[in-house]
Every structure is written in structure tokens, then in C-alpha cells.
Amino acid sequence: MALVQTGVVVLDCADPEELAEFYRQFLEAEDIEVSIDRVDIRAADGIRVAFRRDATATPPSWPRPEDSQQAHLEFLVDDLDAAERAVIGLGGRSVSAGEMPGPNEERVCADPAGHSFVLRHAKPRP
Incomplete structure (x- = not known):
């Protein structure tokens, strides 16, 4: 029997209901669990x-060079342009300027509360 059943990434924010709706x-x-101070x-x-x-949460200030990113989420997507448009349409923003060259094509975005995350082009499954 495994010691750890699963992991959960938890983001601190001033309004968990609003931020959860963005990510939902x-x-x-489809599966949402709401408690007084947390939404899963x-x-x-x-x-x-x-x-x-x-209540005292402040957005990370990354990508300023003097600040670390601390942590970020990464989402594998089939279509970077469509995923980036979805993020912007839901109230997030693009942090990277256009496509970044390299073998791992990705885009950096931020959610409405300022948490950064990466949209990474998914490699085809064998």
C-alpha cells in the first residue's frame, strides 16, 4: 500500500472561489469541492x-530578475495558440512574448491572481 495516495497543488489567493472558477x-x-476557506x-x-x-496574498512578481519564480504549474496542450487564447478569454494573461524557440515549445501565462504557469506543447504519445 502506497504511503501517499495523491498530490494536490495548492495556490494561496485572496478569492479562492474566483480563481477556482478560472482553472475549472x-x-x-467537473469535480468541485468547496469549504469555507478552500476550493478543490x-x-x-x-x-x-x-x-x-x-487575505494577505500578494501575486508573485516574477519575471523580474531580482525575484524567484518560487513554483509554477505546467499544462501539456495540443495547441499553444488555442490554449493561450482560452487563458486570456478567462481573465488570465500572457507573460511570454510570442513563441519561445527550442525543443520544448512553451508559453508562460499568469492566472487572474498573478500565479505563473506554463503551457507546454505536448509531445505525441507513442
């Missing part, structure tokens, strides 16, 4: 993300 729509999540979502593929209320 982006991830097309689970997408169809099993990814789990939670949002914890922190």
Missing part, C-alpha cells in the same frame, strides 16, 4: 488543484 473552466473540471477541483484527467484563502 480552463481545465474543464479535479479535472477529467485526474489533475487536482486547490485554492486556499489568504
Whole structure:
């Protein structure tokens, strides 16, 4: 029997209901659990993300060079342009300027609360 059943990424934010709705729509999540200071979502593929209320939460200031990124989420997508448009349409923003060259094509975005995440082009499965 495994010691750890699963992991959950938890983002602190001032308004967990609002931020959870952004990610619920982006991830097309159906499973939502709401408590007083936390909202958990689970997408169809099993990814789990939670949002914890922190009245003093401030957005990370990355990509300023003097600040670290601390942590970020990464989402594998088939179509970078479509995923980036979805993020912007849901109230997020693009942080990277256009396509970044290299073998791992990716785009950096931020959610409405300022948490950064990466859209990475998914490699075809064998």
C-alpha cells in the first residue's frame, strides 16, 4: 500500500472561489469541492488543484530578475495558440512574448491572481 495516495497543488489567493472558477473552466473540471476557506477541483484527467484563502496574498512578481519564480504549474496542450487564447478569454494573461524557440515549445501565462504557469506543447504519445 502506497504511503501517499495523491498530490494536490495548492495556490494561496485572496478569492479562492474566483480563481477556482478560472482553472475549472480552463481545465474543464467537473469535480468541485468547496469549504469555507478552500476550493478543490479535479479535472477529467485526474489533475487536482486547490485554492486556499489568504487575505494577505500578494501575486508573485516574477519575471523580474531580482525575484524567484518560487513554483509554477505546467499544462501539456495540443495547441499553444488555442490554449493561450482560452487563458486570456478567462481573465488570465500572457507573460511570454510570442513563441519561445527550442525543443520544448512553451508559453508562460499568469492566472487572474498573478500565479505563473506554463503551457507546454505536448509531445505525441507513442
